[in-house]
Amino acid sequence: xAVVSQHPSRVICKSGTSVKIECRSLDFxxxxxxxxxxxxxxxxxxxxxxNEGSKATYEQxxxxxxxxxxxxxxxxSTLTVTSAHPEDSSFYICSxxxxxxxxxxxxxxxxxxxxxxx
Amino acid sequence: xxxxxxxPSMDCxxxxxxxxxxxxxxxxGNEYVYWYRQIHSQGPxxxxxxxxxxxxxxxxxxxxxxxxxxxxxxxPHATLRDTAVYYCIALYSGxxxxxxxxxxxxxxxxxx
Numbered sequence: 083x084a085v086v087s088q089h090p091s092r093v094i095c096k097s098g099t100s101v102k103i104e105c106r107s108l109d110f111x112x113x114x115x116x117x118x119x120x121x122x123x124x125x126x127x128x129x130x131x132x133n134e135g136s137k138a139t140y141e142q143x144x145x146x147x148x149x150x151x152x153x154x155x156x157x158x159s160t161l162t163v164t165s166a167h168p169e170d171s172s173f174y175i176c177s178x179x180x181x182x183x184x185x186x187x188x189x190x191x192x193x194x195x196x197x198x199x200x
Numbered sequence: 201x202x203x204x205x206x207x208p209s210m211d212c213x214x215x216x217x218x219x220x221x222x223x224x225x226x227x228x229g230n231e232y233v234y235w236y237r238q239i240h241s242q243g244p245x246x247x248x249x250x251x252x253x254x255x256x257x258x259x260x261x262x263x264x265x266x267x268x269x270x271x272x273x274x275x276p277h278a279t280l281r282d283t284a285v286y287y288c289i290a291l292y293s294g295x296x297x298x299x300x301x302x303x304x305x306x307x308x309x310x311x312x
Contacts, residue, residue, distance in 0.1 A: 086243075088243075125287075125302045126244065126302040128300070131299060175243045177243070177300075187232055187249060187289070187291040187293075187298055189244075189246065191244045193242055193243050194241070194243050
């Protein structure tokens, strides 16, 4: 199956700093990538949909100026958490899809990034 | 996309078949049923999907009732590594957005 990587896998930062998370599709081109957030003992919540070369579409309640998404190439999307605060501590997961090789609902997920803001 | 309902948890003995039910009584004719699972602290993993017919792959089988109002994911010989949260998702197959909406899923515990 297709492989999606995320970096870093774990990050601890001080309150007020910005953190960038990278999501890469390693063996396929992903025209669309998705960013999710998962709090402990809860399900995944979609934050935004990222299309290569265009602005991301954010879900209701997600601040676009706080969670900056860039999808500059077909294999890389980045999520930057700006001015992070303890309430932003969560498990961030990206996914990518390649409609040319699989059903449109088949998304390939990264391993996730655990963010802890002190 | 139609709402799906799953039991919050299930246990299964190692080596036995795990049958995970999903109710999607409001599903429309052009909505697929997708199954994903998430092992603790990892990203979700695609398992299988279907529209009307039963489907089987190397991981599992998907049985969809004739009226499509419910389905069952079958793991034929559960192992300890199958312990995970399993999500059943209804997804519109037409043009446009194909965002996955994750519910609470079923936490499957495979017991030695």
